Amino acid sequence: MLNVMPKPLKSQAVESIRNAIIQGVLKNDEMITEKLVKEKFGISRTPFREAIQLLEAQGWVYTVPYTGTYVKPITMTDIDEVFEMRSIIESSIVRFLQERKISIDELKLVMKNMEDRMEDFSDYEFMQEDQAFHYKLYELTNNKRLISVYNQVSDMMLRIGVNVLYKKERRLEVIKEHNDIVKGLENGTGDKEIITHLEKTKKTFISVYENMK
Amino acid sequence: MLNVMPKPLKSQAVESIRNAIIQGVLKNDEMITEKLVKEKFGISRTPFREAIQLLEAQGWVYTVPYTGTYVKPITMTDIDEVFEMRSIIESSIVRFLQERKISIDELKLVMKNMEDRMEDFSDYEFMQEDQAFHYKLYELTNNKRLISVYNQVSDMMLRIGVNVLYKKERRLEVIKEHNDIVKGLENGTGDKEIITHLEKTKKTFISVYENMK
Incomplete structure (x- = not known):
């Protein structure tokens, strides 16, 4: 049986952003904005926000309150x-x-x-x-x-x-x-x-x- | 400094349901409905649904399509x-x-x-x-x-x-x-x-x- 279920938008967003970090398309400490992610990966506001929450919990990005979200560098x-x-x-x-x-x-x-x-x-x-x-x-x-x-x-x-x-x-x-x-x-x-x-x-x-x- | 931030509703819901499973208040294969969770823990629809998604990913519950969500027994x-x-x-x-x-x-x-x-x-x-x-x-x-x-x-x-x-x-x-x-x-x-x-x-x-x- 073919799996024809599309992946949820949130998972797609998580995967796109994570791959961009792994492959160095998004650099250490680079700011990740809704605009950038929309332009690069066609991801809209809600899945972007959900994805960022998860990526932060997993240690891929960090957020500075009232400022923005950034790629967390490896230490x-x-x-x-x-x-x-x-x-x-x-x-x-x-x-x-x-x-x-x-x-x-x-x-x-x-x-x-x-x-x-x-x-x-x-x-x-x-x-x-x-x-x-x-x-x-x-x-x-x-x-x-x-x-x-x-x-x-x-x-x-x-x-x-x-x-x-x-x-x-x-x-x-x-x-x-x-x-x-x-x-x-x-x-x-x-x-x-x-x-x-x-x-x-x-x-x-x-x-x-x-x-x- | 005191931490006065309340926990997000979703985390509260996850914690309540997980504790109920750990402590045996919710039994193996018992159905978990919105109604039950609202009555027992005062958790409303949206955090309930979000919590169930996460608990399923973590292996605490399983869902039968069009039927409901149940406590996953330990094997x-x-x-x-x-x-x-x-x-x-x-x-x-x-x-x-x-x-x-x-x-x-x-x-x-x-x-x-x-x-x-x-x-x-x-x-x-x-x-x-x-x-x-x-x-x-x-x-x-x-x-x-x-x-x-x-x-x-x-x-x-x-x-x-x-x-x-x-x-x-x-x-x-x-x-x-x-x-x-x-x-x-x-x-x-x-x-x-x-x-x-x-x-x-x-x-x-x-x-x-x-x-x-």
């Missing part, structure tokens, strides 16, 4: 917290997969695709493929609640990483580190390998972030 | 997923606190209060104190994003546990298991202890759950 604390949280949760997920001897064939497929198409990927596509690898770890737990935790961090990862992160040099490293995790999952050291990988990724993020200022 | 899958998720995340948090040698004085204070007032607590209060212990573990990481993960599971824990869980027999066990975790945090075995504690708690939950049917 060093955000980067620290997201990587620390991922390190805590993902190392434990890997340990869980190791202990239960859960099949990681699907993870290997993600890696095969990443390696085969490494040269063709745009930066954005490579980053998405990197995310697909980590997402698969959560998915292999088969625990919907854990998977929803991943969704909470993935948008911010996209937003920090989108522009400059996946330079060709880093691609080979990422592939090697991912393969170390896959091997580690088979011999019981994957939890250590993923902590190493996340530490290296965080370092790249920070150096990119420092250069953006 | 065995919910219990499995929540405990598995907590086991994965909390064991890793304990490992993190151990490795960084973070002070657990505040955790000991929670335990002292739990022990001192054990006899005075109502079931509901004892359960809240139990939650305060686990919440403190997340809080000691000082990572806002991890703390928000806790908030996502705590409501469901309250809802399952509220009526029958903290019988006096289990109280002594909970206190012993918590003290084992505290000791374990000091000698590096807390991650094992918390897994044991969560497994035992899950067993109690399931036996209660089976008896509720």
